[in-house]
Amino acid sequence: MSLSLQNSFLHELASDTRHFLRRPGLAALTSVAVILILLFIVFPVGSVLLKSFTVTYPTVTVRCQSKVSNRADFKELVTGPILGAIRSIEGVEETRELTDEESSVVVVRFRRDWDDLRGLNDIKRAVQKLQGTFALSVENIKYELGQETIKSLATYGRFFSKSYYYRALKNSIVLAIVTTTIVVFVAFCFAYLGLHGPGFIKAPLRVLGLLPLIAPPFIFALSLILIGGRMGILTRLLHLPFNLYGWPGVITAQMITFLPLGYLLIENVLRSIGSHLDEAASDMGASGVDILFKVTIPLSAPGILKAALLVFIMSIADFGNPMLIGGGVSFLATDAYFLWISENNLEMAAVFCVFLVLPSLIMFVIHQYILKGREYTTIGGKPQQVEERRISPKIFYPMMAVAIPVALMIITCFGMILIGAFTKILMIDNSFTLEHFQSTNGLRSLLTSLKFAFGAALIAPIFGVTLSYILVRKRIPLKRVVEFMALLGFAVPGTVMGIGYILFFNSPPLKLTGTFIILIINEAARNLSVSLEAGVAKLHQIDIAIEEAAIDMGASSFRTFTRVVLPLISSALAAGFVYTFMVGMIAVSAVIFLITPGNNLASLYILAVAEEGFLGMACAISVMLIAVVMICLGGLKLLAHYTKTTIF
Amino acid sequence: MANGNDSPVLELRNVTKRFGNLVAVNNISFSLERGKLVTFVGPSGCGKTTLLRTVSGFAELDEGQIILDGEDITNMPPNGRDTAMVFQAYALFPHMTVAHNIGFGLRVRKKSKPEIDAEVERLLALVQMDGLGDRKPHELSGGQQQRVALARALSLHPKILLLDEPLSNLDANLRVSMREEVRKLQRRLGLSVIFVTHDQEEAMSISDLLVVMDHGVVKQIGSPTEIYEHPIDEFVANFIGHINFFPGEVIDLSGDEMTFKISQTNLKVEVPPFPVSVGDRLKAVVRPESIDIVSAEKELSDRENVLEGRVEFGMYIGSIMRLTIAVGDQTVYVDEADPQHKGIFEDGQKVKLVLKKRIHMLRETSD
Numbered sequence A: 001m002s003l004s005l006q007n008s009f010l011h012e013l014a015s016d017t018r019h020f021l022r023r024p025g026l027a028a029l030t031s032v033a034v035i036l037i038l039l040f041i042v043f044p045v046g047s048v049l050l051k052s053f054t055v056t057y058p059t060v061t062v063r064c065q066s067k068v069s070n071r072a073d074f075k076e077l078v079t080g081p082i083l084g085a086i087r088s089i090e091g092v093e094e095t096r097e098l099t100d101e102e103s104s105v106v107v108v109r110f111r112r113d114w115d116d117l118r119g120l121n122d123i124k125r126a127v128q129k130l131q132g133t134f135a136l137s138v139e140n141i142k143y144e145l146g147q148e149t150i151k152s153l154a155t156y157g158r159f160f161s162k163s164y165y166y167r168a169l170k171n172s173i174v175l176a177i178v179t180t181t182i183v184v185f186v187a188f189c190f191a192y193l194g195l196h197g198p199g200f201i202k203a204p205l206r207v208l209g210l211l212p213l214i215a216p217p218f219i220f221a222l223s224l225i226l227i228g229g230r231m232g233i234l235t236r237l238l239h240l241p242f243n244l245y246g247w248p249g250v251i252t253a254q255m256i257t258f259l260p261l262g263y264l265l266i267e268n269v270l271r272s273i274g275s276h277l278d279e280a281a282s283d284m285g286a287s288g289v290d291i292l293f294k295v296t297i298p299l300s301a302p303g304i305l306k307a308a309l310l311v312f313i314m315s316i317a318d319f320g321n322p323m324l325i326g327g328g329v330s331f332l333a334t335d336a337y338f339l340w341i342s343e344n345n346l347e348m349a350a351v352f353c354v355f356l357v358l359p360s361l362i363m364f365v366i367h368q369y370i371l372k373g374r375e376y377t378t379i380g381g382k383p384q385q386v387e388e389r390r391i392s393p394k395i396f397y398p399m400m401a402v403a404i405p406v407a408l409m410i411i412t413c414f415g416m417i418l419i420g421a422f423t424k425i426l427m428i429d430n431s432f433t434l435e436h437f438q439s440t441n442g443l444r445s446l447l448t449s450l451k452f453a454f455g456a457a458l459i460a461p462i463f464g465v466t467l468s469y470i471l472v473r474k475r476i477p478l479k480r481v482v483e484f485m486a487l488l489g490f491a492v493p494g495t496v497m498g499i500g501y502i503l504f505f506n507s508p509p510l511k512l513t514g515t516f517i518i519l520i521i522n523e524a525a526r527n528l529s530v531s532l533e534a535g536v537a538k539l540h541q542i543d544i545a546i547e548e549a550a551i552d553m554g555a556s557s558f559r560t561f562t563r564v565v566l567p568l569i570s571s572a573l574a575a576g577f578v579y580t581f582m583v584g585m586i587a588v589s590a591v592i593f594l595i596t597p598g599n600n601l602a603s604l605y606i607l608a609v610a611e612e613g614f615l616g617m618a619c620a621i622s623v624m625l626i627a628v629v630m631i632c633l634g635g636l637k638l639l640a641h642y643t644k645t646t647i648f
Numbered sequence B: 001m002a003n004g005n006d007s008p009v010l011e012l013r014n015v016t017k018r019f020g021n022l023v024a025v026n027n028i029s030f031s032l033e034r035g036k037l038v039t040f041v042g043p044s045g046c047g048k049t050t051l052l053r054t055v056s057g058f059a060e061l062d063e064g065q066i067i068l069d070g071e072d073i074t075n076m077p078p079n080g081r082d083t084a085m086v087f088q089a090y091a092l093f094p095h096m097t098v099a100h101n102i103g104f105g106l107r108v109r110k111k112s113k114p115e116i117d118a119e120v121e122r123l124l125a126l127v128q129m130d131g132l133g134d135r136k137p138h139e140l141s142g143g144q145q146q147r148v149a150l151a152r153a154l155s156l157h158p159k160i161l162l163l164d165e166p167l168s169n170l171d172a173n174l175r176v177s178m179r180e181e182v183r184k185l186q187r188r189l190g191l192s193v194i195f196v197t198h199d200q201e202e203a204m205s206i207s208d209l210l211v212v213m214d215h216g217v218v219k220q221i222g223s224p225t226e227i228y229e230h231p232i233d234e235f236v237a238n239f240i241g242h243i244n245f246f247p248g249e250v251i252d253l254s255g256d257e258m259t260f261k262i263s264q265t266n267l268k269v270e271v272p273p274f275p276v277s278v279g280d281r282l283k284a285v286v287r288p289e290s291i292d293i294v295s296a297e298k299e300l301s302d303r304e305n306v307l308e309g310r311v312e313f314g315m316y317i318g319s320i321m322r323l324t325i326a327v328g329d330q331t332v333y334v335d336e337a338d339p340q341h342k343g344i345f346e347d348g349q350k351v352k353l354v355l356k357k358r359i360h361m362l363r364e365t366s367d
């Protein structure tokens, strides 16, 4: 940064701050918002980062109270021999003495992961052996177990030295690249055929491209297990020597899960190109294939890139699919969870999180600050109605060859869930049953999920839309920083937010782990940015003069916001509500770290029973979950219809 | 009222507003008499809106003072000021009915419901919108929306009404009739109004006082006639209507008359109201409609101040014919209000142009 640039930046900052401080209401509101963002997004993520740079060692402290008055004698008689005896004990890494007036204190630091009880016993035994020699000078001896945390890069060192750690990073990146490539490819075929294809194929492809959106993100893994798992239909019928667990399963499941995201973005960009450029090109003699590769694809490149970035982020952060069908292959998100749940090794889990965050954060920054607003600059104009037109066979058949199998796969997956839900034990006892639907725990978890999703869906839009108003309309210092912090919750994978909450809300005065409210707050924080963006988009459509007119009529800022702004951006609130509710019902990755036995969520319960092999029950609860989501959305739609508001 | 009726209702003292390095309003002072309509006029980006917004309070001043009806409102927030604004795009509250829009300010003031209803009725009648109170803004035409915005602004009996290009979103015919209506209403109610426009014709037709602006500074303040007849410099002359400039030199002074030499001709004109001496370079400023045009064959009784030229082409502008005439190497515009009567001038025809004796003179500026 050049000097003058820096100066003008500081100058602006100072003038913004002065302006800001002159408005106490705004300053108070903004401060509250920023504090909440810091508490519930930035600090948890920050504590993960900090944790990754620390190592915790078990320690034992030996305290000997002195009977003699001469300190030098005491040291020679007691402390010296103790130190000597302890040094040779197995697992000891460092000893330290802290002498004070009448006692000698020795702190013994063991190796990481050393069993501290074993160490304590070893020390006791060693000291007892010495007891005879200094019994006269020592009054009593106390032992204390403890911990010592040290800033160190050691955990990173271990990450890179052990292949079972760094393999997870490599696998996750390979997975993300493969999934992204496939999704973009398939989504392009779906979008292209859905727009330009013959009538009979358009509608089905459009529906199938979006259908996976309503499903919990791991039910494709679930149905793939039913199809090609160890006991899967295909595996058993065809006596296959292999099954889908591992790479093939995860990739297939992710492809279906993230297809709607890619489809939506690519369809949007293809639509916005319109047909006049194609027509101009073909007018100049270009063939269908030429047009596709020289006009359509280059023009839609920014949209395709955006889709690729988002799918990449989602794939790395995905938890449910690798969890269910990963078959022991290491991936960052799931391994971080196992490190926590089975080893309680939060330090290594934190290092995993850092590697989980990095790619997402890089992609997010690229998307947010480089690609944003650029999507249509090369194209210009609004989405246009595309006219039907014959696709050249050289394009049509290869695309159909990609789209049709995937479409069939999606239908099969949904079908398998239904079949699984109503069958006793698939492939073993194929009789019809309703018993899977009668799981009390399942129903209870559905109810908990409803409360949870509803709670998050109330908080996120109100907070997000209010914040969008401050960010768009008000002059506040460091606006970009505040915005970035708010969006961070979305950019950071759920696993990281989960571990961050465990770390940050684990001790008083913010001891919130184990409560239901922290689940809701976590979900709201993670989805804040959707409401924020909806609010920003809506506010950009509203002429600022309308608010000025209210102020001009003597209304206060508060009244202007409640009477004029809020009614006008209510659709953003509604959109935020619907989105947060939907993703809340199928949330997995962050909440899995925060649930307690009493408040299990349906999505997690499905995951748990599926892992234990109760696939029928998992299918049944999935069916109910989808049904509940659709009923709720239908209800909202009706409500919107009668109150004449637009929601979605 | 806080002050006597002859004190100005609004006074700007050395008002300056900057955006970063850009000085949008540069040290402007002026005052507005009660019950008058002043128009800020000038090219796009000259700072009209910004100046208006300093009065309404939406633009904070960097320097200067604003006095409204004797009270210093420089540091008062916009919602405390007794001003009302009509916005360019009307800025009606889209989710409220017309009646609610008009009654908004009264509700903010916590007036009783019957009182508000009665006042809204009165205002609707005032802007000829009776019976449309239950409509939503999007169910109204542009002109009707404009009336609602006006009624809303009038609802609080502001000390000064601020209109920022209020007619620019209307089509040409409606603009003309609406501006007459605004003017009538202003006269009838004795409103003090600041009107912003970049349309000089609109400005000339509606105002008591014009403030001609350029690049954030005031070029000239005066009545429409003053500004039209006696523009202070080329910018103002050019901006307010079409104009011909004849640069030349004073070659003789005798009493009230002087001889002014332009390219090929000597003009006998009145001495301008500022001191001149022989040898001064001046610019004669002549409006197209104050030049008489006759065909070259016609014998003139008075041979003075006649230029000879040739018609390049003519075109109708509204009801007049504007002729473009080549006089030597200069192009001169002449407006002929009644071409039918004089006979149509053909392209290429030789003509004589007759200038008046009283001609507005400008000193030639160095730039």
Ligand SMILES: Nc1ncnc2c1ncn2[C@@H]1O[C@H](COP(=O)(O)OP(=O)(O)OP(=O)(O)O)[C@@H](O)[C@H]1O
Binding pocket: B019, B022, B024, B042, B043, B044, B045, B046, B047, B048, B049, B050, B051, B198
């Ligand atoms: N909020 C702002 N931030 C930065 N610059 C501004 C802002 N508002 C106005 N300006 C600049 O100040 C100058 C004056 O703008 P203003 O809107 O007052 O012009 P105007 O005379 O009303 O023009 P127009 O006839 O186009 O409405 C312009 O150069 C404009 O770009």
Ligand SMILES: [Mg+2]
Binding pocket: B048, B049, B050
């Ligand atoms: Mg303007």
